[in-house]
Amino acid sequence: MALILDLAVQGAQMLLVLLLAPLLTGLVRKVKAHLLRRQGPPLIQPYRDLIRLMRKEVVLAENASWLFRIIPYLVFAATWVAASLVPTFRTGLLFSWSADLIAIIALLGSARFYLALAGLDVGTSFGGIGSSREVMIASLAEPAMVMIVFTLALVAGSTQLSTMASFLISGEVGLRVSLGLALIALIIVAIAENARIPVDNPATHLELTMVHEAMVLEYSGRHLALIDLAASLKLLLYVSLIACLFAPWGMAAPDTGAAWLAIGIAAYLGKLALGGVLLALFETSIAKMRVFRVPEFLGAALMLGLLATLLLFVSRSL
């Protein structure tokens, strides 16, 4: 019985993230538009786009291989699994122990790996630009992320997201410099990973400046839909990751009633909205940087993460 209930909750979480993801993207776009004194598309525009894309036929480049057609599903699956493993409104999900934070990051990493391959498959130079820059960014973002994980794991004594979250809720952490550093680093990484300004511009279509868009240039129809969906899932994942790690309040504990679940969901929605608005604000207030300034940007994140970890290592013995 309890197992079925857990299954239900896990399923609910998976559906929730899937449904909310486009909404978050829409929200960010809307807010940005408003900040730019524009009307902006309606909130549900992303859903409409997805559905339209799904309906359209796929226009496939001549020498695209079977891999090119599988990759969208791979990417989507990896991202979705990762997103559904991050505690959103309730800790201690049934399968949460099947992959810890490191594994989640690795899942996202594999999604990127396949996407980069896709960029190279058609054999145009745009795909090449996109992939090569993407892996360059990733090669710095991933270590930074791992460092952040170290910091949090050392604080919480676990790499298990549920455990971390419940530990951080319990409030016995207090304020720590390392956590602050980790938060900044995490935000930087999140921006880079989601191809947002200033690292990349999701709205651009000028080949030389784009990274993520260049990789998926050859995708169309349902494939494109899946990739877009995966992208917004990723955005959602990072927002809820930050939420669950640095603002875990209101999250429902494993064995609690429906009331708590309701509170948890409400709190989660609130956090998402806040995250979206903040992201929009940040993006409108900063300009995109040249590709080769990005390493410095991310290097800063890596240094912060390393610093945070070092602080913890040292403070352990005091």
Add this chain to the structure above:
Amino acid sequence: MVLAALTFAAALLAIVPVAIAAGRWSRARVVVYGASLVASLALVLIALASLFAPPSTAQLPLGLPWLGSHFRLDALAAFFLAVVNLGGAAASLYAIGFGRHETAPSRVLPFYPAFLAGMSLVVLADDAFSFLVSWEFMSLTSWALVMAHHREGDNMRAGYIYLVMASAGTAALILTFGLLAGLDGGYTFAQMRAGHPEFAAAILILALVGAGSKAGLVPLHVWLPLAHPAAPSHVSALMSGVMTKVAVYGFVRIAFDLAGEPAWWWSIVVLALGGITAVMGVLYALMQHDLKRLLAYHTVENIGIIFIGLGLALAFKAHNMPLAAALALTAGLLHVFNHSVFKSLLFFGAGAVLNATGERDMEHLGGLIHRMPQTAFVFLVGCAAISALPPLNGFVSEWLTFQAILLSPQLPSWGLKLIVPAVGALLALSAALAAACFVKAFGVTFLGRPRTPAAERASETDRFSLAAMGFLAALCLVAGIVPGIFMDALAPAVESLVGQRLPAQTGVQWLSIVPIAESRSSYNGLLVFLFMIISGTLAATAIHRFASDRLRRAPPWDCGYPDASPATQYTADSFAQPIRRVFGTVVFRAREHVEMPPPGDTRPARLKVELRDLVWDTLYAPLATGVGAAADRLNHMQFLTIRQFLSLVFAALVILLLVLAIWP
């Protein structure tokens, strides 16, 4: 047990004369490789059977006369024996098909089984002399295999550097054992365990030089990327995937088993070397465009990862935290197994490509996924595994290493406190770069459009090779989704070395792995795998069912500048360019010279990139020049006149008499 193992090793040696006799007979390869396959499989079975069995020893009246040659098959030896011969079996199977294209079979066939036997004997040896003999025998046979195609490229140089460095390593090991044996020459490992060596520092350094030079630790790695690609591909796979592991075995045997209790600072040396090796290796690899050389450099990286695991284990053992040590050591050894699997797989793939196109240079390949889809698939699996992507096996061992690092804050010593996080960062960096590197390797080789006619005419490789590669790919997946079994298989070896074993993993529900405690960390490859399959198929079916499944082929988007030339694709070098700009300027003194013809000039623009191998320039080049200079200086002695020689004799006499005169 050990006797059975020795019998089959001897059987491998017995193949050699057959191979020599068979000579250029066309079917000889089937016989030799078939026999090797059988023998290796038998050895694998023996090893698996004795994984959990108590150590069995044997003594033959060979080797050092008054000592005899001792052999011992304990858990550690059994594990490595299994790794070695698994690789050996796969390589033999692969070679049955691959060998058809061998141009000089009579230079390969005799040495191949000898090489396998040598590696197995190293693992089995239980006294210094037998160990060294097998060790150097292994080097020697592999040298012969590297020289098999001695007339191609700079293979001769590769073989030369390889042999010299291998002998240097052996010399270091001889000195190590000299120290361990002590004055009364206790050359058996049993005596060494009993004795208490005094020069711990010298022992560790010498062991690192000896085993590290064979394993490819930076800065002793220079021979590796030259020699491994030079050999025929199935041998390259063995050298990269297996022989380096034998080297790791040598280090583990000495550092954990023979040298007694580790000093606290050992781990610092090992960790630093491991971290540097990991990052340097992958950066080197990123700069290559020769597929096999890239793979060889990647071996260097993975050796670094393994040594990080070993270093952590040493640290924990020194501060007697056995459980943590067990975790770190398990991580290291598991990576030994994983790397042997996917590196062999990748080299097989490279060999298949080489046979199909006659090209090792990625810049001349491309689009092979259309011509050789199965090879492409298994190669992709290998790439994903080596890039540590879940749910494959590479990720598991790296995950375990990360877990071990997360246990290290409890370590009291400050040096470790400072170095371990840095090493963690290096490890993460190398993992990310590895992913980048294999995007490049697979993307440029198999994806895109063919860059040369050779690549255009490629055809799928033979079924033996495919069988071997498929087997290894399956192994990558299995080891990735049910790692618990493999970790448990390691438990006895680990316990024998650090005194404690991880909690049994196979008992855990849902087959997930829980190194320390579930609240702390756990990973379940199987579930992740199922999740991805389910959600992927779910999405696919849903879309095809409810939305459209129509598809139309069209030319790719060309920005309005149509041009058919595949030369416009991204090349390996251009793909690596951003990373080269980020890291290369420091590590390789990378310089880019662009010569852009003025407008109206029709000459092509040229971009020249120059990279410098600082390790070679700072360490080896001076050494070589020094020896050369000394040789030149002394060479004048050849041209003295008789009178001058007489004066030498005279001087010697006078000096000796003076010595006598002033002698107290």
Add this chain to the structure above:
Amino acid sequence: MSLDAVTAILLIPAFAAALMAALPGYRATARFNVLAALATFLVALSLLFVRPQPGPYLHVDDLNNVFIVLTTFVGFTTSVFSASYIDHELEIGRLTPTFLRFYHAMYQILMFAMNLALVANNIGVMWVAIELATLTTVLMVGIYRTHEALEAAWKYFILGSVGIALALFGTILIYMAARPSVGEGLDAMVWTTLIEHAAAFDPALLNVAFVFLLLGYGTKVGLAPLHAWLPDAHAEGPTPISAVLSGLLLNVALYALLRFKMLLAANPQALAPGPLMVTMGLISALFAAFMLYRRRDIKRMFAYSSIEHMGIITFAFGMGGPLANFAGLLHMTMHSLTKSAIFFAVGHIAQVKGTQRIADMGGLTETHPVLGWGLVLGVVAIAGLPPLGIFMSEFLVVTSTFTRAPWLAILLVLAILIGLAGLFLRLNTIAFGEPRGPTAEAKASYVPMFAHLALVFVAGIYMPPALVTWFQNVAKLLG
């Protein structure tokens, strides 16, 4: 002297020499040469089982028995090799039948001289024998009578005679030292008595004597800086002689050194001969290792490698102790076998390629697989790589030294490594790469070469216990 085995191994070569000087027809003499060598070898083997009583002039004990058997064996195989080698020399007209008679007679005289030096129980006789051996080899080195050969022979001759003179002075001093305790006359030059009374000798006199003997016989051993004659003599003489020089004559000289070392070791006050030998050995090994790099003549290169190995052996005996002495004996045996095998290969290679210049030969494993791989195997063995015999001895030397004198061991290892690198640098161009030079089929008898290599290989992984105990006794003898 009754006609026992000891006298036999002296008389057979002597008579053979006389006969062959008389006999016409070189083919017959070549065969007869082989026969005589074989006979000598068999008689020497018999010494293993029945050992005659030591007389005032001749005696056999464990120590020189090793040398005798080795010498006669290599002498035999070399005679087999020389038969096929000489045939070719006649065809290309480098030698004439008359010279050939001379050659074979000299060969047997050399055998006689070396055996005499080995079985001599009298330091005077030993000295005379070694001088005789030197003179014969001088004549054989010069046998081609080319400008180079004469130059080499002359150099060998002059340096050799100075060495002999020094050795004689040392011998006289030994006698002086022995006289007070042993009494005047013959006894004071007889080994067996000398060893008995060695403890009572005047130590200081022994020291001076040893200095002279070390330099005198060291010249023959080829220790740097007394080595000058060795490379040229090897390079310019007929290859069988190079094989005998490297494989045997150096050993005989070394044997003399060892004898005197025992004498000093038996005297507590005398300064330990070890350090001197260790120093000279180390110098020779390092020096020769470096000299390998700039060699362009294949025979000269292997001559230098002989110097290196003599250095290593001297080093081992200098270190002393059961392990090191055992290693020294083993190394010496293995080196004789391997080096002569290499020279067998080199001789045929030089004949096939018509030159000794390394630059003019290449890709041997392609053109002459048997010769090529034989050479590779030989070099692998001489470089001290397992599973061949020399590795075992080097392993023992290094390990037994390292705990006692780390820096010496490291220097030795350095020398070995540098030597290995040098050898393989040249081997690469000889055995691998693009074939160069004529590719005519070699008319060679591979039996001696592969017989030696097989022995070396077997010794590398298995040594019969009897041999081992024997060597161990000798090692104890050497102290």
Add this chain to the structure above:
Amino acid sequence: MRGLSFDIAHMLAGSLVLISFLQLYQDRLSALLNVFAIHAFMLTLSVAWQAYVQAAPHLYVTAAIALVFKAIVIPVALHRIIVRLGIHREIEKVVGVGTAMLIGMGLVALSMVVMLRVTAGADPLAREDLAFALSVVLLGLLMMVTRRNAVGQVVGFMSLENGLVLAATGAKGMPLVVEISVAFSILIAFIVIGIFLFRIRERFDTVDLQALDRFRGERR
């Protein structure tokens, strides 16, 4: 009698050393040969004296050999050679007389130190003889080293060998002395013959350079 015999032996041996110095001093070959003849003659005397003192008749043979062979035959032969080669008035030295002398002094001192401290126990006669013999040997070597000319070097070698014979005879009751001196005479005969054979090369070490290169085959 004992004292007298000792003094005579001492005198003879000492004079040998002295003559060795004279040899060092000579720079004309012909003069050198003459001095060497005296050297050999002195040796003959001392050997004969030893034979008398030790009552060892076989030593007279040695003395005879020394006299006939070394004091007469060889010098005459060498005179012939150098005249034929037209080098009889050549001055062929590496170091000047003064330096050679100084080095010689040093060598004599060295041999004294080595020998006298060595044989503390032995009887004085033998001790002196040994010391002188060693100095003669060393001086002979020095001459071989300092002379460029083959003949000069042969002379050096022979005086070295004289030292040996001196030592051998000084060693009371040493067997095989005769054989050894014979053997050495043969050796020297070889050398002289060698010089005859290769008269193109009147020195050990003058070989035209490209011949050297061809021969040693190593230089490039």
